Amino acid sequence: MFRQTKTVLQKLGCLSFRGQRSCRLQSTSAKDRALQYQAGQKIHGFTIREVVAVPDLFLTAVKLTHDKTGAQYLHAARDDSNNLFSVQLRTTPMDSTGVPHILEHTVLCGSEKYPCRDPFFKMLNRSLSTFMNAFTASDYTMYPFSTQNAKDFQNLLSVYLDAVFFPCLREQDFWQEGWRLENEDPKDPNSPLVFKGIVFNEMKGAFSDNERVYAQHLQNKLYPDHTYSVVSGGEPLDIPDLSWQQLKHFHATHYHPSNARFFTYGDLPLEQHLKQINEDALSRFEHMEPNTQVPSQPHWTNPREDHVTCSPDALAPDPARQNTLCMSYLLGDITDTFEGFTLSLLSSLMISGPNSPFYKALIEPKLGTDFSSVVGYDGSTKEASFSIGLQGMAEEDIERVKHIINQTIDDIIENGFEEERIEALLHKIEIQMKHQSTSFGLSLASYIASCWNHDGDPVELLQISHSVSKFRQTLKDNPRFLQDMVKHYFKENTHRLTLSMSPDDAYLEKQAKAEEEKLLQKSQNLSESDRKEIYEKGLQLLEAQSETQDASCLPALKVSDIEPTIPVTPLEMGTAGGIPVQYCEQPTNGMVYFRAMCSLNTLPEDLRLYVPLFCSVITSMGCGSLDYRQQAQQMELKTGGMSVNTAILPDSTEMDMYEQGVLLHSSCLERNLPDMFQLWSDIFNSPHFDDEERLRVLVMMSAQELSNGISNSGHMYAMSRAARSLSPAADLQETFGGMDQVKFMKRIAEMPDLTQVLRTLPRIKRHILNPDNMRCAVNATPQKMSDAAGQLDHFIKDVGINRKERKAVRAHLVERPLDPSAEPGVSPCRKLISEPEYQPCHMKTFYPLPFPVNFVSECIRTVPFTHQDYASLCILARMMTAKFLHGEIREKGGAYGGGARMGSGLFTFYSYRDPNSVQTLSAFRKGVDWAKAGKFSQQDIDEAKLSVFSAVDSPVAPSNKGIGHFLSGVTDEMKQAHRERLFRVSDKDLVEVAGRYLGVGQRTSGVAILGPENETISKDPSWLVK
C-alpha cells in the first residue's frame, strides 16, 4: 500500500468517532480509569511521562517511554470497543529504489515465530479484525490494525510485532515482493527475460496516474536536499538497483524500537498491551542511536521554476488543455502545532469553496478544468508546504495564471477574509469533532503520525479546542494576523517553486524504451550459467507459490468466537406531512442526520443519463434568495454537508427487480436544524437553473474528476461494465456510474453551448424533488427526536407545492411495505420496478486506455440475498479469494490485487493493476474448477467464515444505523436469517453452488477489461472494443 498525502483539514475530516457501544464488565469507563495513572509510574518496562484528559475527543492520553530502548508510546483511552494498535518507524530513504516500500511488503512474508508465507494475508481469515494494513509514507512506515475482540487483539499484536521486529526477509520474498529478472514464461527457459515483482508493478501502475506523477515531482523538487527528494515508494526503473543485502541493512537500521512510535487506542486495558509489547519484542533490544532525523530544508534565496512531462489523457475533456501548473511555498515546521493549525485554516480560507479568493480568481474564469490535485496545505513533510494552481490548462494561459496567483495573494493581504467565512470554518471543526465514524482510532493514528514522527507533541495536537481558542484570541489581538501571515509565507517567501507539467505524445513510448534499456543493462552481461540460475530460481518461486501452505503456526479465532446473534436496531416508523419517515434514536453527540429517498419512477427515459449530473450540481447552483456563493456559505455555516446521489437498490428477493432513486443526505448540529431544512426547502421550491457559466464550471470539474478517477478505480469500472448485461439494476448502475457516464460527461464538458442542458435540469427536478415519491429517515438523540420530527413535518408542508401525482414510466411496479410487520395495504410502500421479461446475456467489452496495467473483471448472475444459496456463495467468494485467486493473480501473476466477491445477486471476479489481461480470465476459471473439485479443508471454510463475519459485523456509526432497512427494506430478522445460513454453510454446499452457478454451461456471465492496446483481444471478434 502507499499512502496519499492529506492536508490537516482533510485529516480532521475523517477525525470522527462513535459513542459507547459495547458494555464491557467494568464499573468505570476506560478514559476515567486511565486518569488514575501517575507520571513517573513504571509498568512493564515503560515509564509514564504524562497523563492528559482530552475532553474534546472524550479520551485520556497517556504518554510513555520504554526504559531500555527509548521507544515512544502513546495510549488514547476511550470508551470505544474498536481498539486499534499501530507501530510507526521513521524511514528516511536516500534513493528511489523503494527500499522502505519493498521492506513494508517483505516483512509481511513470514517471521521468526510465524515462518509461514504471508502471515498478514492469512490473518485476514483467522481474525475478526475491522482493519489491517500497512502504509509507506515519505518519511515513515506504519503498521496499524483494529478489532473489537480482546483475544483477537492479542493474536494480531503478536503477529504484527513479530513481523516488524523479527521478519525472515528471505531472498525469495524479496524477489516476489520487490523485483526480479525472470523468463516471461517461467516454464520456458527460451522466453525473453523481463522484470517482475509486486512493488515493481504496483509503482508502474501508481505512476500511470498523472496526478500522482505531478505530486511526486512537486515534493521532490521543493525539498531537493534530503529524503523528500527521492521516491519512497520506488521509481519503477530505480527499483532494480536495490539488492537483498541493502534491504536487510535498511531493516536493521530503521526497524528498531529506538526508532519506533507505538500507538494504542480504545477501551482495552493499557497494562496488557505494555506487557505483551515488552515481552514479545522490546525486551530483546538495547538502545541505539537511529540517526533517522530529517534536517530542515535550507531556504532558497531565489524562487525556482521547473517543467516535467506526462502521458496524454485520452479522456480529458479538451485534448488541447492538458497542462498543469502550481506554485508551491515552503512553510513552517509541522511540530509547531499552532502554526500548523493556523496555516491549514488559512489554506482553507484561500482555496475552499466558491467564496474563496483563489476559487474566484482561478476556477471561475475557467482557465483550467479544476485546481491541481496537490492544491492547499500539506503537513505530511517535516516542514509543511502550500500549493496553488490548476490542471487542464491551455499552454498559452500559463503566464496569465502565474500572474493571477501573485495578484490574488496581494489582494488577500490587502482585503483579508470575511468574518463569516472564518466562523464557517470553525463551525466545520466543531462538527468534525462531534460527528462519529467507526474508525476513530485509525483517524487519530494518521492525524498525529507526521508531527510525532519529527518529535512534535502528539498530545498537543489532540487538544484541538486549545488551538481554536488561541486562534480566536490571536485574531482578536491582531485583526490583521492572517494577512500578516500571508505576507510572510507567500508574498515574501523566496522558497517558492513554480512547476508546470505538459503531456508528451511519446511519453509511454519513452518509458517503455527506458525499461528496455534497463533490462538490457541488467541482462547483457549474464553468462549462460547466470541465465540458467535465473530460470531455476523462477521455477523455485513458482513451486513455492504453488505449495499448499501450513498456516497452523498462526493464532486464530474460532467460528465459535463469533456472536451468534446480531444486536437489534430499534426503529420507529411514522409519517411527517403525510410522508413515511423512519426514526432511529442514537447517541449522535448532538448531531442530526437526515436522508430522503426520492423515486425516479416517473422520470422519462431520455432524461436518465442526466441524473448523475443533476445530482452533482443541484446543491451548488444557488436556491431561494441565495446565489450559489451565499448558498455555499450557508451550508458551511449551518450544516455538516448536503449531498445528492443516485441510488439503485436491487431487491433482496428477486433478481429482476430493483428500486431506482436519488438519495438526499445532510447533517447538522441540533441547534441548526431549522436552517438545514430551510436550505432543503429552497432547493425544492426555487433552485436556480439560470447560470450557464456556473454550470460550466461544475461540469468541467466533475468531468475532470471522473477522468482522473479511472486509473485508481479501474476495477470498479471493469466490474460495473461486466455486470451490465446481467440484471436490470446492473444495467442502470452502469448508465449512472460506468464508463458510459464518464464519456457522457466528457461530451457535455466539450459542448460550446450548455443552454439545452440547463433547460433539462428543471424537467428532471419536477420528477425527482416531488414529495409524492419520497420517504425520509432521521437519526438523532432520543432527547431531540420529537423536535426533529416537528421540523421535518414543517419542511414537508413547506415543499408541498411540488407534490404531484405522476404516472410511472415503466408498466410493472411492485409495492413492498416499508414495515414488513404492518398490515398489508395499510403501511407505506417502496415502489420497485419489475422486469419479468428481462433476458440476461453474455457480453465481453474491452476499453483501450493509456495505462501500462489492466483491470480485469468477470461477473456471473446468481441469486438474490434471501435465496438459500446466497450465503454459500458469499463464503465461496471469500474462500476462493484467500485460498486460490490471491496466489494465482497476485503472487504468480504479479497483479497488485485480485479476488472474488458476492453482492447484489452477482458473483464477481476482479483484478487490480494487473500486468496480465486474458490470462487472468483463465485464472478465474481455474478458481471455479478448484472449488468444484472440493480441494479445500474445514479449516479453509472456517477461515472464510471468520473473514465474512468480520465484514458483516464491522462497526456501524450512529449516523448510519438502520439505513440498510430504510433503503433496501432488509430487516434485522432477514439479517439474522442470513447469519444463520452463513454459520451452516458446509463443504458440500460450497462444491454444489460452485457447480450450479459458476460452472461452464450453467452460467450467464459478462466480461470487461480496461487496459493498454491488446493484440489478442483485437484479433478476437467476440470482444466489443469501445
Ligand SMILES: [Zn+2]
Ligand atoms: Zn505496496
